[in-house]
Amino acid sequence: MNKFQHKQALLRLGDDALILGQRLGEWCGHAPALEEDIALTNIALDLIGQTQSYLSLAGSLNKGDTQTDDQLAFHRIERDFQNLLLVEQPNGDFGDTIVRQFLFDHYALFRAEHIASQTFDLDTAAVAAKAIKEIRYHADHSSKWVIRLGDGTTESHSRVQKSLNELWKFTGEMFTADEIDIAGAASGLLPDLDTIKTKWDSAIDTVLKDATLDRPEDRWMQKGGRSGIHTESFGFLLAEMQSLPRTYPDATW
Amino acid sequence: MSDTKNNWPLWEVFIRSKQGLGHKHAGSLHASDAEMAIGNARDVYTRRQEGVSIWVVPSESISASSPDDSEALFDPANDKVYRHPTFFVLPDEVNHM
Numbered sequence: 001m002n003k004f005q006h007k008q009a010l011l012r013l014g015d016d017a018l019i020l021g022q023r024l025g026e027w028c029g030h031a032p033a034l035e036e037d038i039a040l041t042n043i044a045l046d047l048i049g050q051t052q053s054y055l056s057l058a059g060s061l062n063k064g065d066t067q068t069d070d071q072l073a074f075h076r077i078e079r080d081f082q083n084l085l086l087v088e089q090p091n092g093d094f095g096d097t098i099v100r101q102f103l104f105d106h107y108a109l110f111r112a113e114h115i116a117s118q119t120f121d122l123d124t125a126a127v128a129a130k131a132i133k134e135i136r137y138h139a140d141h142s143s144k145w146v147i148r149l150g151d152g153t154t155e156s157h158s159r160v161q162k163s164l165n166e167l168w169k170f171t172g173e174m175f176t177a178d179e180i181d182i183a184g185a186a187s188g189l190l191p192d193l194d195t196i197k198t199k200w201d202s203a204i205d206t207v208l209k210d211a212t213l214d215r216p217e218d219r220w221m222q223k224g225g226r227s228g229i230h231t232e233s234f235g236f237l238l239a240e241m242q243s244l245p246r247t248y249p250d251a252t253w
Numbered sequence: 254m255s256d257t258k259n260n261w262p263l264w265e266v267f268i269r270s271k272q273g274l275g276h277k278h279a280g281s282l283h284a285s286d287a288e289m290a291i292g293n294a295r296d297v298y299t300r301r302q303e304g305v306s307i308w309v310v311p312s313e314s315i316s317a318s319s320p321d322d323s324e325a326l327f328d329p330a331n332d333k334v335y336r337h338p339t340f341f342v343l344p345d346e347v348n349h350m
Contacts, residue, residue: 033261035282035293042296141292148285 150211172221
């Protein structure tokens with residue numbers, strides 16, 4: 001894969017983590033229980049940490065045209081973000097947040113396991129290796145919640161089934177390879193998405209079975225995030241996330 | 254807090270630090286089951302590397318001494334200084350006691 005494709009691949013890894021981290025951060029002070037509030041924001045901080053590493057690597061890849069992680073996070077416009085549509089979906093109720101997390105965590109875990117084991121880009125492999133421990137906990141946390149809610153009360157079951165049905169249309173994008181994915185898989189950096197899909201299917205099905213939830217049928221899948229075409233709420237998310245550094249561009253801690 | 258329909262049960266959390274030999278009481282939290290209590294304890298009490306092992310115990314399983322009995326239970330030890338090993342003369346060769 002060429003330098004441009006390599007950078008795009010790193011931006012995608014960073015953007016997935018950044019946007020999901022930002023969404024989870026919105027729960028701060030609002031989660032249904034204090035303990036869960038801390039859990040969700042811990043996960044958000046893990047994701048922002050991964051973002052810093054991936055975006056720093058992306059920004060330093062082309063020596064003649066470098067950007068810092070902050071510049072990439074706070075000074076790009078909507079069309080330049082390449083995160084999955086799934087991770088930008090609004091928090092909704094707690095079940096929506098948990099299902100979004102559950103669907104992404106298992107994908108992110110298998111993707112990170114591949115990236116940690118490849119030798120095309122050793123810096124990125126090191127970041128992924130560190131992230132795996134965090135993502136394992138995220139996947140465990142979200143899976144257990146899916147089981148609790150699905151196999152819980154009649155109301156929790158029907159609500160989380162509805163969350164699953166509504167978010168399912170964003171799962172196709174994870175496994176649809178475009179030219180970056182194909183070049184990435186050829187170089188070894190990125191996983192073959194068909195292989196990831198098989199592992200993801202099996203992990204998701206196991207949890208859904210325990211949760212007594214029905215796996216939705218694969219129908220029309222909404223795509224666009226990977227090419228910078230985002231859903232309606234994304235502009236609002238960016239506006240909030242970027243407002244401070246754009247208002248005070250040289251602000252520091 | 255006794256409204257069990259709308260509140261998760263209370264759990265007491267014990268954490269063993271890297272250096273510590275025993276688990277020490279860290280605090281309490283709410284969780285619907287033991288598994289969730291361990292997860293919550295991990296998030297609430299070990300996020301600054303405080304521990305390497307977690308115990309959780311349902312708070313209702315803990316029997317506590319009553320503050321009303323504290324005089325009878327604890328005051329009698331006040332004048333029993335001989336229970337502290339402070340009346341021995343240590344040989345000079347013994348260091349670090």
